[in-house]
Amino acid sequence: MKFKVRGIDTFASTGGRPFDKNKPLIIFVHGSGLSHMVWVLQTRYFAFRGYSVLAVDLPGHGLSSGESLKTIEEMGDWVGDVIGAVGCKEASLVGHSQGCLVTMECVAQHPEKIKTLTLMGGASAIPMNPELLQLAEESNPKAVDLMMDFAHGPAGHFGGHPVPGLYHLNVGSMIVQNKEIKDTLGVDFRACDNYKNGPEIAKKLDLPTLSILGAQDRMCRLKDGKILADYIKGSEVKIIEDCGHMMLLEEADQTLEILKKFIAEHYPLPN
Amino acid sequence: MDPKTYKFDTLSLHAGYQPSKNAGSRQVPIYQTTSYMFDDVDHAAALFNLERGGHIYSRMSNPTVQVLEERVCALEGGTAALATASGMSAIFLTIMTLCNAGDHMVVSSQLYGGTVNLFRLTLPKFGIKTTFVKPRDTEGFKKAIQPNTKGIFGELVGNPGNELMNMPEVSNIAKEAGIPLIIDSTYQTPYLCRPFEHGADLVVHSLTKWMSGNGSSMAGILVEGGTFDWMQNDKFPTMTEPYEGYHGLSFAEEFGPTAFTMMARAEGMRDMGPCLAPQNAWNILHGLETLSLRMEKHCSNALKMVEYLSNHESVAWVSHASAPGHPDKELAEKILPKGTGSMIAFGIKGGKEAGAAFINNVKLASHLANVGDARTLVIHPASATHSQMDEATLKFAGLSHDMIRLSVGLEDFEDIVNDFEDGFRAAKKPRLVANK
Ligand SMILES: Cc1ncc(COP(=O)(O)O)c(C=O)c1O
Numbered sequence: 001m002k003f004k005v006r007g008i009d010t011f012a013s014t015g016g017r018p019f020d021k022n023k024p025l026i027i028f029v030h031g032s033g034l035s036h037m038v039w040v041l042q043t044r045y046f047a048f049r050g051y052s053v054l055a056v057d058l059p060g061h062g063l064s065s066g067e068s069l070k071t072i073e074e075m076g077d078w079v080g081d082v083i084g085a086v087g088c089k090e091a092s093l094v095g096h097s098q099g100c101l102v103t104m105e106c107v108a109q110h111p112e113k114i115k116t117l118t119l120m121g122g123a124s125a126i127p128m129n130p131e132l133l134q135l136a137e138e139s140n141p142k143a144v145d146l147m148m149d150f151a152h153g154p155a156g157h158f159g160g161h162p163v164p165g166l167y168h169l170n171v172g173s174m175i176v177q178n179k180e181i182k183d184t185l186g187v188d189f190r191a192c193d194n195y196k197n198g199p200e201i202a203k204k205l206d207l208p209t210l211s212i213l214g215a216q217d218r219m220c221r222l223k224d225g226k227i228l229a230d231y232i233k234g235s236e237v238k239i240i241e242d243c244g245h246m247m248l249l250e251e252a253d254q255t256l257e258i259l260k261k262f263i264a265e266h267y268p269l270p271n
Numbered sequence: 272m273d274p275k276t277y278k279f280d281t282l283s284l285h286a287g288y289q290p291s292k293n294a295g296s297r298q299v300p301i302y303q304t305t306s307y308m309f310d311d312v313d314h315a316a317a318l319f320n321l322e323r324g325g326h327i328y329s330r331m332s333n334p335t336v337q338v339l340e341e342r343v344c345a346l347e348g349g350t351a352a353l354a355t356a357s358g359m360s361a362i363f364l365t366i367m368t369l370c371n372a373g374d375h376m377v378v379s380s381q382l383y384g385g386t387v388n389l390f391r392l393t394l395p396k397f398g399i400k401t402t403f404v405k406p407r408d409t410e411g412f413k414k415a416i417q418p419n420t421k422g423i424f425g426e427l428v429g430n431p432g433n434e435l436m437n438m439p440e441v442s443n444i445a446k447e448a449g450i451p452l453i454i455d456s457t458y459q460t461p462y463l464c465r466p467f468e469h470g471a472d473l474v475v476h477s478l479t480k481w482m483s484g485n486g487s488s489m490a491g492i493l494v495e496g497g498t499f500d501w502m503q504n505d506k507f508p509t510m511t512e513p514y515e516g517y518h519g520l521s522f523a524e525e526f527g528p529t530a531f532t533m534m535a536r537a538e539g540m541r542d543m544g545p546c547l548a549p550q551n552a553w554n555i556l557h558g559l560e561t562l563s564l565r566m567e568k569h570c571s572n573a574l575k576m577v578e579y580l581s582n583h584e585s586v587a588w589v590s591h592a593s594a595p596g597h598p599d600k601e602l603a604e605k606i607l608p609k610g611t612g613s614m615i616a617f618g619i620k621g622g623k624e625a626g627a628a629f630i631n632n633v634k635l636a637s638h639l640a641n642v643g644d645a646r647t648l649v650i651h652p653a654s655a656t657h658s659q660m661d662e663a664t665l666k667f668a669g670l671s672h673d674m675i676r677l678s679v680g681l682e683d684f685e686d687i688v689n690d691f692e693d694g695f696r697a698a699k700k701p702r703l704v705a706n707k
Pocket of ligand 1 (some may be wrong): 358359386430476478479489642
C-alpha cells in the first residue's frame with residue numbers, strides 16, 4: 001500500500017491483506033539496497049493470521065519515493081514515524097542486516113512504541129570493505145555481485161530456493177539493480193560503515209528480543225551476531241545451520257517457524 | 272576483489288541442487304510423485320496461499336523439475352524459471368500469461384513452423400492477434416506496435432533462413448514502448464548467447480533440442496530476466512492489479528523481479544497444466560551437464576560443414592551466419608562470439624527432386640523432424656516441418672523448394688562428409704535412385 005510518511009509517498013507490502021490499524025502491527029525492515037520483496041515468505045503468513053504487516057521500502061528504495069536517508073539514526077527515526085503515519089501507536093519490529101541497526105535505533109529513539117524486536121543476520125557494527133563501498137558508490141554492478149556472493153550460503157550458491165523455480169543470487173541481484181546502485185546500495189553501505197552506536201544502544205535495550213543467525217553468514221559473521229546478542233539483556237538466540245546471511249529466503253521455513261514462536265509468545269493476538 | 276560465485280560450466284553441473292538435502296545422493300533423484308505431504312492444516316493453507324514456498328502437487332512443481340528450472344535459470348542469468356512439457360507449451364504459457372483477449376503481439380516472421388501456426392491460427396481463437404515482421408526489418412518492429420501490443424517475440428537466428436534479428440535494437444524499441452522482448456533461444460542455448468545481456472526480458476527454450484542433446488525427451492522452459500517493470504504503465508493489469516485467484520495478490524508488487532514466473536505458475540500451470548514429467552526433467556539435466564562441451568563441437572563441426580558445402584559443386588548456396596557474405600555476419604560476431612550454432616540451410620542444385628534424392632540416400636544423417644540432437648539431422652522443410660503453409664506464407668518465412676535444413680551433430684566430421692557424398696552423388700541423377 002502507498003501512504004505518506006513526512007509528506008513523502010511511501011510503499012509497504014501489507015502481505016496481501018488490506019491494512020487494518022486495529023490489528024497488532026509488525027514492521028519488517030530490509031537490508032542495504034534491498035526492498036520489501038525479501039520478506040515475502042514471512043509477511044504473507046502473519047498478514048493472513050490476524051496481524052497487520054508492513055514490509056516497508058525505505059525512502060528511495062523499492063517503490064517508495066524520496067531520497068535514501070543518509071544515516072542509520074535517521075532511518076531509525078523514520079521507522080518510528082511510520083507507526084504514527086498509519087494510525088497506530090505501537091509495533092513489533094523485524095530487521096535484517098542493516099535493518100537490525102535501523103530497528104535498534106528505532107527502539108532507542110521511540111522506546112514507548114516498540115513491543116518486541118527480531119534481528120536477523122545482525123551485528124552491532126557493519127564496517128564495509130573499502131573496495132566494496134567504493135564500487136557501490138560508483139554504481140558498479142560488481143558491487144552487487146560481490147554482495148550476492150558474500151550474502152548467500154550454500155542454498156544461494158548452489159540452489160534450492162524454497163519457492164520452486166526461483167534462483168537466489170539473481171533475484172537478490174535484480175532487486176538491487178532495478179534501482180540506481182549508488183543511490184540505494186551506495187548510500188546504505190556508507191551509512192552502515194559510519195554507524196558506531198550499536199554496542200552502546202544494544203546494552204540499553206529492554207524489550208523481548210530475538211536474534212536469528214546463519215551459521216555460515218559471511219556478511220555479518222556468526223561470532224559478531226553472538227556478540228550483539230550478548231549485549232542485549234535476555235536476548236534469545238537461534239542459529240540456523242548451513243545458512244548464510246539471507247536466512248529469510250535461504251531458510252525461509254526455519255526462519256518463519258522461529259519467528260512464529262517468538263511472536264506468539266511475546267506479541268500474541270488479543271483474545 | 273572478485274566475486275567467487277560459480278561460473279558457467281560449474282553451474283551446468285551443480286546449480287539448483289544440494290546432495291546434503293537429498294540423502295547424499297550425488298545424482299539428482301527422480302521424484303516420481305504426484306503430491307507432497309503437508310505437516311498440518313496450517314502448513315497446507317500457507318502453501319496454497321503462497322505464504323511459504325514448497326511443493327503441493329506436481330502439476331505446479333516437482334523437486335526434480337525444480338532443479339532443472341534453477342539450473343537453466345542460473346545458466347541464463349535469470350531470476351526465475353518454469354519448466355513445461357514441451358517448447359510449444361512454454362511459448363503458449365508465456366503468451367497466455369502476458370496477453371488477454373483483444374491484445375496484440377509483434378512477432379518475427381522467421382520462426383519454427385509450429386510457433387508460426389500458434390501465432391497465426393491458434394492465438395486468434397483466443398482474441399490475440401499478431402503482426403509479423405521480417406527479422407532484419409528493425410524499423411518494422413517499431414511500426415507494427417499498436418496501443419494494445421503486449422510484447423515483441425522472436426528467434427534470434429530465424430528458422431530456417433538463418434536471418435538475425437537485431438536483438439539490442441529491437442530491445443530498445445520494446446523498452447520505448449513499455450513492453451517486454453521475448454526471445455526463443457532454443458538454437459543458441461545460454462552457451463552461445465544469454466539474451467538478458469542484450470536487452471531481452473523473457474527467454475523461452477525448447478529443451479528438447481541442444482539443451483538436452485540426447486533426443487530422448489520433450490521439454491520447454493520459460494526464464495525471466497527480472498528486468499521488466501510491469502508497473503511502469505497500465506498495460507499489464509493482471510500483473511499489477513489485485514488478482515482474485517489469490518485473495519487480491521498483486522504479483523508485480525509482491526514478487527517484483529520474479530512476478531511473471533510466479534503468475535505463469537500460479538495461474539497458467541494451475542489452469543492449463545502442461546507440466547514436465549520428472550523423468551524427462553532428469554533426462555534433460557543429464558544432457559545439460561555437458562552443454563559447453565557439446566556446443567563447442569556442434570559449432571566447430573558446423574564451421575567445417577559450411578566450408579565443405581560452400582566449395583561443393585552440387586550446392587547452390589549456403590546459409591549460416593558464419594558464412595562469408597552473410598548479411599548479418601557483423602551482428603553475429605557481436606552477439607554470438609562463441610559461434611552461430613549448428614543449424615545450416617543450403618540449396619541443392621537440381622531443386623526439389625535433387626533434394627529428395629539427397630535426403631533418401633544419406634544413411635548416417637537422420638531424416639526426421641527435430642533439431643539439436645547429438646546426431647546429424649537433415650530435413651527438407653518445404654515438404655515436412657513447414658508443409659502446412661501455403662505458398663505465400665512459405666515465401667514470407669524465407670523458404671525455398673531447394674532448401675535442405677541441416678542440424679550438424681557431433682559425429683566425426685569425415686564420417687558426415689562421406690555420408691553427404693553418397694547423398695550428393697544420388698542427387699545428381701535423381702530419377703535413377705528416387706524410388707530405391
Ligand atoms: C526454435 C524452436 N522453438 C520452439 C520449438 C518447439 O519446441 P517443442 O518441440 O519442444 O515443443 C521448436 C521445435 O522444433 C523450435 O525449433
